Amino acid sequence: MENEKLFVSASPHFRSAKTTRGIMLDVIIALVPALIASGVIFGLRALVITALSVCCCVFFEWSFRKFILKKSNTVGDLSAVITGILLAFNLPSGIPYWMVIIGDLFAIVVVKQLFGGIGQNFVNPAIGGRIFMLLSFSGAMTSWTEPHTGFMNLAGADALTGATPLVSEDILPSVGDMFMGIRGGCLGETCIFALIIGGIYLLVRRVISPAIPLSFICTVAAVMGIYTAVKGEGAEFVIYQLLSGGLFLGAIFMATDYSTSPISTKGKIIFGIGCGLITCVIRLFGSLPEGVSYSIILMNILTPLIERITTPKPFGTPKKEKKAKEAQA
């Protein structure tokens, strides 16, 4: 029997049900608890900024690929939605709307699409966008909104501003408030509880491995512990260091970005430790208010190098040869 309609392909003839869109959807679901928390803590404006950021990212990705790059439409993979949410989560809720749009434009067009789109960018788009905004709009980016200034308060810049615990230690919220996110800060980073729920969801769904978040957070804890021991500060200092700033948001959602972190577990641990160390150095000795974004972006740049030294040797490669090859490399 001749059959012209048979489909011929290389093996395997079965594929798993896992898709890029499915993975991205899982990440979005994992971000929902933190989004709800941001609405509760910072009011409607936090949700409006997130929605605006998502819409802009999706629009820029679609229009830039369609009209400038003249390439396929990739909005359906939902990665632009994640960039939109993550960038919004890294902004104070009082930020002017037009700044959000410019940040999104930079993140999607410059950091992501100009380098070839999904999987090709060498730094995390949301972090790239955030750092661009931090350098361009330093004032607005560091005017932290106080929590609970009224749900319907959409005034933005007129809202009360206060210092984050990282900047000023005069008026520290309680550890419980820190954990639940009742403090000033970027709109998505404060509620550690919600971020951990999202992180657990990602681990259960096997979207991320625990290697990067754990090594990142543990390194910060260890270094801050040593610092406390040497300086003689209270153990509380370590806890506040862990719960403040964007550590959990960065460690769980941004350092684990596939395209900008190593593939092997060994590489992931080195990456996480590197992020932790740079974060601590910036927080303890730098003049910047926060080090998580910078640490991740620096380690993003080092990723190809980490990959090169941590890629496992093919099965059964003799030990001796392994060493000889390493010496060569």
Added chain:
Amino acid sequence: MSKIPAGVLTAVKKVRGGVAVDHRKNTADLEVVRIPTPEKVVIPMQMHIGAPCEPVVKPGDDVSVGQVIGDTDKFVSAPIHATVSGKVKAVGDIKMPNGILAKAVTIESDGEMRLWEGIEPPKVTNRDEFLKAVRASGLVGLGGAGFPTHVKLGFSPDKNIDTLVINAAECEPFITVDYRECIDNSWDILSAVYTIKDLLGFKNVVIAVEDNKPEAFNVLKRIADNEYDVGDKVKLMVLKSRYPQGAEKMMVQSATGRKVPPGKLPADVGCVVMNVASAAFVSRYLKTGKPLVSRSLTVDGSAIAEPKNVRVPIGTNIGEIIDFCGGFKTEPGKIITGGPMMGLAIVNTDLPVLKQNNAILAFDKNDAQFKKQTDCIRCGSCAAACPLSLTPTNIVRATKAKDYETMKRIGVNVCMECGSCAYSCPAGIPLVQYMKLAKAVLREEAAK
């Protein structure tokens, strides 16, 4: 299987990676049925890895079952036998399932299935006679690879090979013929295990089975615990079912903890891995002298009306076998020989069954569709799934860039094309196709 009884081995060293594929062993309870003698068989002269055979018959010759119709003096090869009795109709090129032209002998059957008068049980008392007999039987690895068995078993006696692994893992979805072999022909397996062990001087024999086949487990357990087993040298090993557990290198690792280095064979680390159906055939051949003229196949898939396990003469037309299984119940979208993970998609059903084919699977249009291919997101699923510690996405990248040095360094040629990477890729990238391409590119580069 929840509890592993005492005396049964588990993996010495767990295999990394792999994928949990749906077993779909729908035909496990179906006994193997013989199909009616086909009117015509087309027997290719190359159904093994190594040198092709030259036809030794010409059109018009009368042949009977088991008569040699193709042979060569090359060592790495296996003779080909007539699988039906009748008249040779043609000797000429045909297109093989993989698209390559090969010589083939077409025999028109007289329907009698007359055995060749020259068939008699071989006299085997020592190693050399045994290996000669195995070659004469035309046996090649029945698990799918088609490597001539006498070459595999013909290792130099001073090479210090101590372990024989009988592979009944059958980790590919759908296929159940090895399982049926365990259930239906356990005596053959029993006698094969002890014959091969004694003649070739193996110190240990490990019979490996996956834990999703409890009945096969019980049968094989009795073989391993048999009274012939002086000094308890034959052991059963039960493995957690996971693809590609049954691959040779993985088997060696599970059974002995040894790792076969890149470019080497199991024999280089003191092991020989043999498919359970191949072993059973060896003992049948020693008893009857009837060479490899038929084999069992699983016929299954969403487009097959009545899935079956069938015994067919080698060279039977695939379309005829499908017709025997009730034909197609829906329009087929894809037909493959072998399992869904490593099998070969064929362009039409007008092709002969080869010695090493263990299944014919036909899928409907829906199953034939893959998810749309999108860009790599570097999620690392492929690297996590690779049992050989490769990073397929990096190989793809290096291949696209024609970066030969990197390609060699990251081990392109280690890949055994098990398909675990492509199976797990969320972006639907045909990674195995890239691996094949990468190997071809390297070969081309080396030839320059």
